[in-house]
Amino acid sequence: RKEVEQDPGPFNVPEGATVAFNCTYSNSASQSFFWYRQDCRKEPKLLMSVYSSGNEDGRFTAQLNRASQYISLLIRDSKLSDSATYLCVVNKGTGGFKTIFGAGTRLFVKA
Amino acid sequence: ETGVTQSPTHLIKTRGQQVTLRCSSQSGHNTVSWYQQALGQGPQFIFQYYREEENGRGNFPPRFSGLQFPNYSSELNVNALELDDSALYLCASGEGARNSPLHFGNGTRLTVT
Numbered sequence: 001r002k003e004v005e006q007d008p009g010p011f012n013v014p015e016g017a018t019v020a021f022n023c024t025y026s027n028s029a030s031q032s033f034f035w036y037r038q039d040c041r042k043e044p045k046l047l048m049s050v051y052s053s054g055n056e057d058g059r060f061t062a063q064l065n066r067a068s069q070y071i072s073l074l075i076r077d078s079k080l081s082d083s084a085t086y087l088c089v090v091n092k093g094t095g096g097f098k099t100i101f102g103a104g105t106r107l108f109v110k111a
Numbered sequence: 112e113t114g115v116t117q118s119p120t121h122l123i124k125t126r127g128q129q130v131t132l133r134c135s136s137q138s139g140h141n142t143v144s145w146y147q148q149a150l151g152q153g154p155q156f157i158f159q160y161y162r163e164e165e166n167g168r169g170n171f172p173p174r175f176s177g178l179q180f181p182n183y184s185s186e187l188n189v190n191a192l193e194l195d196d197s198a199l200y201l202c203a204s205g206e207g208a209r210n211s212p213l214h215f216g217n218g219t220r221l222t223v224t
Contacts, residue, residue, distance in 0.1 A: 004153075032210035043201060043215035044154065087153055093209050097167030099144060101153035 001026060006088050006102035013109055017078045021105050023071040023088030033064050034089040035073045038104065044087055047073075078109045115216035117202050123222045129190045132219045134202030136183040143185040144213065145177060146201040154201055160185060161207075197223045 006023045013019050021035075033050040048055060050062040050071055061074040071088055088102040116135045124130050136143050142161045146154035156169035160179035174190040183204070189196060199220050203213035 034212060036213075043217050044213075045215070046212045049212060089213075091210050097159055097209055098169060099146075099156045099159070099167075099213070101146075101155070103153045 002103075003027060003092075004088055004090050004100045004102040006086075007105045008103075010106035010108055013078055013107070015078055015080060015109055015111055017109075018074065018076050019078055019107060020075075021073040021086050021088070021107075023073075023102055025069050025071070025088075025090045025100070027090070027092050028066075028069065029092055030069075030090045031093045032091040033071050034091075035060075035062055035071075036087040036089055036101075038085045038087055040084075044101075047086070075107075078107075080109050080111060083107055083109045115202060115204050115214050117200075117216035117219050119219060120217065121220045121222075123224065124192050126192055126194060126223055128192050129188065130192060130221065132187045132189075132200050132202075132221070134185045134187070134204075134216055136185070136204035137214050140204035140206055140214070141183050142205045142207060142211065143179055143183065144203050144205070145185070145187045146203065147171075147196075148199040148201055148218075150198075157187065192223045194223050197221060 035047040036044040037047045038044040050064045052064045054063045059076045063072045085104040087104045090100045092098045144159035145157040148154040159167040163179045176188045179185045199218045201218045203215045205211040
C-alpha cells in the first residue's frame with residue numbers, strides 16, 4: 001500500500017462545477033499536510049496548507065481528518081484555469097524526516 | 112525576493128556516468144530538499160538538508176548523495192547513472208527543519224542514454 005494515495009482521476013468537469021479530491025495517508029505519525037498544484041511540465045506550487053479545523057481560500061476548501069487519516073480538497077465554481085494536477089503532500093517527522101507526495105489527480109475543466 | 116533556481120535545465124548523460132545538479136534556495140530559507148519525478152508520477156523524496164546536515168532521506172540508494180553549503184545552496188550528485196534515473200529532478204527550499212511549505216525550482220530534466 002502506498003503511503004499517500006489519491007483518487008486516480010482524471011476528473012473532467014464543466015466550468016462552474018464543484019469538484020472534490022480525496023487523499024488518504026497510512027502513517028499516523030504524519031505531522032503536516034498540504035495541497036500543491038502542478039501545471040503540465042511545470043514545478044509544483046503550494047495551493048494551501050491543511051488543518052484539522054479546516055481552511056478556506058476563496059473557492060478552495062481543505063479539510064483534514066486525523067482519525068480517519070484523510071485529507072480533502074474542494075473546488076467550487078471551477079474555472080478553466082483550475083485545470084492542473086493536484087498533489088496531496090504529507091510530512092512525516094519520526095524516524096527521519098520525509099515529505100511524501102501522492103501520485104496526483106489530474107483535473108480538466110471544460111467550457 | 113529571489114526564488115529557487117536550478118541548473119542546468121536539461122542534461123543528457125550516458126549510463127555509468129556521474130552527474131551533479133545545483134540549486135540555489137530562496138532568500139531566507141535554510142532547508143533544501145530534492146525530489147525525483149518520473150513522467151505521470153508524483154515527486155519522490157530523495158533527501159532533505161537543514162543547516163548543512165541531512166535530516167531525512169527517502170528510499171534512494173547511496174549513489175544519490177547531496178550537499179548543502181553555508182549559503183544554503185545545494186547539490187545533488189548521482190553516481191553510476193542508470194537508465195531509470197531519467198526524470199525531472201526538483202529542488203525545493205523552506206523555512207525551518209520541518210513542516211514548512213515548500214517552494215520549488217523549475218527542475219532539471221535528466222536523460223540517461
